[in-house]
Amino acid sequence: MQHLISLEGMARERLHALLDRAQHFAGLDPRAAPPTSLAGVHVVNLFFEPSTRTRLSFEIAAHRLGAQVVNFDAERSSTLKGETLADTFRTVEAMGAQLFVVRHSESGACEMLSELAGDGTHIVNAGEGRAAHPTQGLLDMLTIRQFAKRPFEDLSIAIVGDIRHSRVARSDLHALRALGCGDIRVCAPAALLPDADELQGCRVVDAADEAVSGCDVLMTLRLQRERMEDGLVDSLDGYYRDYGIDQRRLSLARADAFVMHPGPMNRGVEIESAVADGPRSAILRQVANGVAVRMAVMEALAG
Amino acid sequence: MQHLISLEGMARERLHALLDRAQHFAGLDPRAAPPTSLAGVHVVNLFFEPSTRTRLSFEIAAHRLGAQVVNFDAERSSTLKGETLADTFRTVEAMGAQLFVVRHSESGACEMLSELAGDGTHIVNAGEGRAAHPTQGLLDMLTIRQFAKRPFEDLSIAIVGDIRHSRVARSDLHALRALGCGDIRVCAPAALLPDADELQGCRVVDAADEAVSGCDVLMTLRLQRERMEDGLVDSLDGYYRDYGIDQRRLSLARADAFVMHPGPMNRGVEIESAVADGPRSAILRQVANGVAVRMAVMEALAG
Amino acid sequence: MQHLISLEGMARERLHALLDRAQHFAGLDPRAAPPTSLAGVHVVNLFFEPSTRTRLSFEIAAHRLGAQVVNFDAERSSTLKGETLADTFRTVEAMGAQLFVVRHSESGACEMLSELAGDGTHIVNAGEGRAAHPTQGLLDMLTIRQFAKRPFEDLSIAIVGDIRHSRVARSDLHALRALGCGDIRVCAPAALLPDADELQGCRVVDAADEAVSGCDVLMTLRLQRERMEDGLVDSLDGYYRDYGIDQRRLSLARADAFVMHPGPMNRGVEIESAVADGPRSAILRQVANGVAVRMAVMEALAG
Numbered sequence: 001m002q003h004l005i006s007l008e009g010m011a012r013e014r015l016h017a018l019l020d021r022a023q024h025f026a027g028l029d030p031r032a033a034p035p036t037s038l039a040g041v042h043v044v045n046l047f048f049e050p051s052t053r054t055r056l057s058f059e060i061a062a063h064r065l066g067a068q069v070v071n072f073d074a075e076r077s078s079t080l081k082g083e084t085l086a087d088t089f090r091t092v093e094a095m096g097a098q099l100f101v102v103r104h105s106e107s108g109a110c111e112m113l114s115e116l117a118g119d120g121t122h123i124v125n126a127g128e129g130r131a132a133h134p135t136q137g138l139l140d141m142l143t144i145r146q147f148a149k150r151p152f153e154d155l156s157i158a159i160v161g162d163i164r165h166s167r168v169a170r171s172d173l174h175a176l177r178a179l180g181c182g183d184i185r186v187c188a189p190a191a192l193l194p195d196a197d198e199l200q201g202c203r204v205v206d207a208a209d210e211a212v213s214g215c216d217v218l219m220t221l222r223l224q225r226e227r228m229e230d231g232l233v234d235s236l237d238g239y240y241r242d243y244g245i246d247q248r249r250l251s252l253a254r255a256d257a258f259v260m261h262p263g264p265m266n267r268g269v270e271i272e273s274a275v276a277d278g279p280r281s282a283i284l285r286q287v288a289n290g291v292a293v294r295m296a297v298m299e300a301l302a303g
Numbered sequence: 304m305q306h307l308i309s310l311e312g313m314a315r316e317r318l319h320a321l322l323d324r325a326q327h328f329a330g331l332d333p334r335a336a337p338p339t340s341l342a343g344v345h346v347v348n349l350f351f352e353p354s355t356r357t358r359l360s361f362e363i364a365a366h367r368l369g370a371q372v373v374n375f376d377a378e379r380s381s382t383l384k385g386e387t388l389a390d391t392f393r394t395v396e397a398m399g400a401q402l403f404v405v406r407h408s409e410s411g412a413c414e415m416l417s418e419l420a421g422d423g424t425h426i427v428n429a430g431e432g433r434a435a436h437p438t439q440g441l442l443d444m445l446t447i448r449q450f451a452k453r454p455f456e457d458l459s460i461a462i463v464g465d466i467r468h469s470r471v472a473r474s475d476l477h478a479l480r481a482l483g484c485g486d487i488r489v490c491a492p493a494a495l496l497p498d499a500d501e502l503q504g505c506r507v508v509d510a511a512d513e514a515v516s517g518c519d520v521l522m523t524l525r526l527q528r529e530r531m532e533d534g535l536v537d538s539l540d541g542y543y544r545d546y547g548i549d550q551r552r553l554s555l556a557r558a559d560a561f562v563m564h565p566g567p568m569n570r571g572v573e574i575e576s577a578v579a580d581g582p583r584s585a586i587l588r589q590v591a592n593g594v595a596v597r598m599a600v601m602e603a604l605a606g
Numbered sequence: 607m608q609h610l611i612s613l614e615g616m617a618r619e620r621l622h623a624l625l626d627r628a629q630h631f632a633g634l635d636p637r638a639a640p641p642t643s644l645a646g647v648h649v650v651n652l653f654f655e656p657s658t659r660t661r662l663s664f665e666i667a668a669h670r671l672g673a674q675v676v677n678f679d680a681e682r683s684s685t686l687k688g689e690t691l692a693d694t695f696r697t698v699e700a701m702g703a704q705l706f707v708v709r710h711s712e713s714g715a716c717e718m719l720s721e722l723a724g725d726g727t728h729i730v731n732a733g734e735g736r737a738a739h740p741t742q743g744l745l746d747m748l749t750i751r752q753f754a755k756r757p758f759e760d761l762s763i764a765i766v767g768d769i770r771h772s773r774v775a776r777s778d779l780h781a782l783r784a785l786g787c788g789d790i791r792v793c794a795p796a797a798l799l800p801d802a803d804e805l806q807g808c809r810v811v812d813a814a815d816e817a818v819s820g821c822d823v824l825m826t827l828r829l830q831r832e833r834m835e836d837g838l839v840d841s842l843d844g845y846y847r848d849y850g851i852d853q854r855r856l857s858l859a860r861a862d863a864f865v866m867h868p869g870p871m872n873r874g875v876e877i878e879s880a881v882a883d884g885p886r887s888a889i890l891r892q893v894a895n896g897v898a899v900r901m902a903v904m905e906a907l908a909g
Binding site (some may be wrong): 028039040041042044068070072074084087088090091092094095097238 | 616635636637638639658659662663665666668772869870871890893894896897
C-alpha cells in the first residue's frame with residue numbers, strides 16, 4: 001500500500017489488519033520507549049482547508065512513530081503566489097518529505113497528487129471535498145469494534161444527519177460495506193440525502209425514531225450552519241426535533257447501543273449535551289482512536 | 304501539584320523548591336546530554352490570545368525536557384466553528400496530550416479546564432485575563448533571588464505602572480507576599496491602580512520618585528496603548544514624565560538596585576532606552592529565567 | 607564563520623568547502639542514523655516575510671542535523687505591539703536560541719542583527735530585501751557543479767529575467783564571480799536590469815536568443831506580478847515572447863545545457879511548462895540541494 005486515498009474497495013482483510021495494528025497502538029503508553037518505525041521520515045501536513053483537530057491528531061501520531069513533522073501553511077504559501085498545487089507538492093517532495101497528509105476542499109486532489117508522487121512518497125487523504133475521509137472511517141470502525149458486542153455482520157447501524165455533504169459518512173459507508181455490516185440505515189432530510197447510487201446496501205429510513213429503533217450503533221453527523229443559509233434546512237430547532245439525538249430518541253436503540261459523532265459538535269443541533277457527555281457516548285474514544293489509526297496507517301505506508 | 308493556575312496561596316517552601324530547580328536548569332548547557340523527564344509527553348500550546356514570546360519560551364522549555372510540542376492555533380480552530388472551549392480541550396486531551404499551556408483573555412478559563420482534566424492531565428496558566436500569569440511571577444522571583452543582595456524579607460520592591468490591568472503584577476504580588484517581602488511599594492496613576500483589597504501588604508505611593516527612593520528592585524510594567532485610547536492616561540509624554548523609568552529616577556534607588564520589565568517594552572513610554580540596555584537592567588535575564596522556570600514547572604507537573 | 611549574511615567576497619575555497627559538505631549531505635539517506643551535530647541547538651525561523659518553501663527547507667535541514675526548530679510568526683508577534691526588531695531578536699536570543707534563520711523585506715536587517723548577536727549566536731540570511739539570498743546562491747552553485755560538464759572557469763551562464771529586483775540573482779552573481787565563472791550573460795528588459803556597478807564581470811545582452819546561444823547554464827527568474835502593475839513590464843505575453851524560456855529558445859543553448867529557476871514558477875510567463883518539466887530542467891534538483899546546502903551552512907556555523 002503506497003497511498004491511502006479512500007476506503008472504497010479496500011479488502012476486508014486489509015481493513016482488519018489496519019484496525020488490529022491500531023488497536024495495538026491504542027494500548028501503548030506513549031511514555032514508554034517510543035516506537036521508531038518512522039525515524040528519519042518527514043511528514044508534511046499539507047492542509048488547504050483549516051482543520052486544527054485533524055492536523056493535531058496526525059501530528060501526534062507521527063511524533064509517536066518517531067517522525068518529524070512540518071506544517072505547510074497553504075493559506076499563506078506560494079499557492080497564493082500562483083504556484084500550482086502540483087508544483088507545490090513536487091517542491092516539498094524534492095525537499096525529501098516522504099509522507100504527505102493532505103486536506104483539500106476538492107475531491108480528486110489526493111488522487112492527482114498520488115499520480116505525481118515518486119515511489120518513496122506517500123499520500124494520506126486527511127479529508128477531501130465531499131468524497132472521502134478514510135482515516136475517520138477507520139477510526140469509526142475501530143470504535144465500533146471496541147464497543148459493539150457482536151461482529152459487523154450482525155450489527156444494525158443508523159447514520160443520521162447530513163450524509164449528502166459528508167466525507168465522513170462516505171468513508172464510513174465504504175468501510176461498513178467492506179466489513180460486511182448487515183444493516184445500515186440512513187436518515188436525513190431529503191435535501192441532505194446523497195444520490196441513490198451512493199446508498200447501495202443501505203436502507204433509507206425517513207423518520208429518525210424508526211432509524212434508531214433497535215440499532216446497535218448510532219452515528220450522528222455535524223450539521224454545517226451553511227446548510228441553513230442555503231435553505232437546505234428550515235430551522236435548527238426543527239432539525240433538532242426531527243433528527244437530533246436526544247435521550248428519548250436514544251432510548252429507542254438497543255440497551256447496549258452507543259453514540260458516535262465525528263466532531264466538532266453542535267450541541268443542541270444534532271446532539272443533546274446529555275447524550276454527548278453521557279455513559280453511552282463513544283465520542284472521545286473516537287478521538288483517541290484517531291491517533292492510533294493514523295499511526296497504523298502511516299506505519300503501513302512508510303514504516 | 305497537578306496544575307499551575309495561580310501563585311496565590313502557594314506555600315513558601317514550594318515556591319523556593321520550584322525556584323531551586325529552575326536555578327539548576329538555568330545553569331545547564333542545552334547542548335550537553337538533554338534531560339528526558341518529559342520524553343513521550345505531548346505539550347499543547349492552547350493559545351486563545353496571541354503571544355509569540357510566551358509560546359516560544361514554553362516551547363523551548365518543553366523541548367529541553369524531551370517533550371513533543373504541538374501548537375493549537377485557536378484563532379483558526381474549531382472554536383471558530385462553534386465548538387465550546389470545554390469540547391476543544393477534551394478533544395485534544397483525548398488525543399493523548401498530557402500538558403496544556405493555556406493562554407486566554409478571560410480570567411477563570413484555566414480553573415474551568417482544570418476541573419475537566421483527567422488525573423494525568425496538567426494545566427499551566429500562561430497568562431489569563433487580568434488575573435494571573437504565574438510563570439511570569441516565578442521568573443521574576445528567580446531573577447530577584449539571583450540579583451538581590453539580601454533575602455526577600457529585607458527587600459524594598461517598587462512596582463511602577465499599570466498594575467490594575469496587569470496579570471504580571473498580580474502574580475508578582477502573590478509571590479512576593481508568599482516569600483515574605485518586607486516592603487512592597489506600588490505606584491501608578493489612580494486609574495491604573497487596582498482596588499484596595501488587592502493591595503494587601505502593599506504601600507501605595509503617589510509619586511514615582513518617592514516609590515523608587517531607596518528601593519532594591521524596580522519593576523516597571525508595559526503600558527498598553529489602549530489605556531490612552533480609553534482615556535485612562537492623558538498622554539504618553541506625561542506618563543513617561545510621571546512614571547517612566549529613566550536614569551535620573553533610577554539614581555534615586557539603592558546603588559545596587561536593578562530594573563525589571565516583563566516585555567515587550569515601549570521604549571520612551573514606561574522605560575528609557577539607556578535604562579533598558581544599561582548595566583542595571585535585569586530584563587534579558589528575566590527572559591532567560593523564563594525558560595528555566597517553565598522547565599521546572601512542567602517537570603514538577605508531568606515529570 | 608559566525609554568520610552567513612552574503613556571499614559577496616566569500617573566498618573560493620570556503621565556497622567549495624561548503625559545497626563539498628552539502629554534496630555529502632545530498633547523498634545521505636535521512637532514514638539512516640541521523641547526524642547529531644546540532645543536537646541541543648534551537649533554530650528559530652524569524653520570518654518577517656512569508657515564505658513557506660524556504661522556511662520548510664531550513665526546517666527539514668535543521669531536523670536532519672538533530673536541531674530543534676521553533677517558528678517565530680512575525681506577522682502576529684510583539685513586533686506588532688511596537689517592539690523593535692532588535693528587542694525581538696535579543697529576547698529570543700535570551701531564551702537560548704542559537705541559530706536565527708532570518709527573512710526580512712529590508713536589506714541590512716541581517717547585518718544589523720549580526721552586530722547585536724552574542725558570540726554563540728548565529729544569523730543565516732534566508733532572503734533579505736533585494737540584497738542577498740546566500741543559501742539560494744549556494745544551492746544554485748551546487749546544482750551547477752552537479753550538472754555542468756566543465757569547471758566554472760569554462761562555463762557560459764545566461765541569467766534571464768528580473769535581475770534588478772532579485773536577491774537570488776545578486777547572490778548568484780556573488781558566487782559565480784567568486785568561483786571564477788568565465789562568461790556571465792545577463793538579459794532583461796532595461797527596467798529590470800540593475801545599475802551598471804552591480805554588473806561587474808557580466809555581459810549585458812539585449813536579446814534573449816543571443817544570451818542563450820551556446821550557453822551551458824540557463825538561469826531564469828520569477829517575474830513578480832507587481833512589475834506589470836508598476837508599469838515595468840508591458841504585458842505578460844510580450845514578456846514571455848521576449849524573455850520566456852521555451853523549447854525553441856532552449857534549443858539555442860548547448861546540447862548539454864540545463865535550465866534553473868528559483869521557484870515558485872509562473873508557468874507561461876518566464877518559463878514554458880515543457881521546459882520546466884523536461885529532461886533538461888534542474889529545477890527540482892535545486893530544491894533538493896537547498897536542504898543539503900542549508901545543512902552544510904548550519905553545521906558550519908553552529909556545529
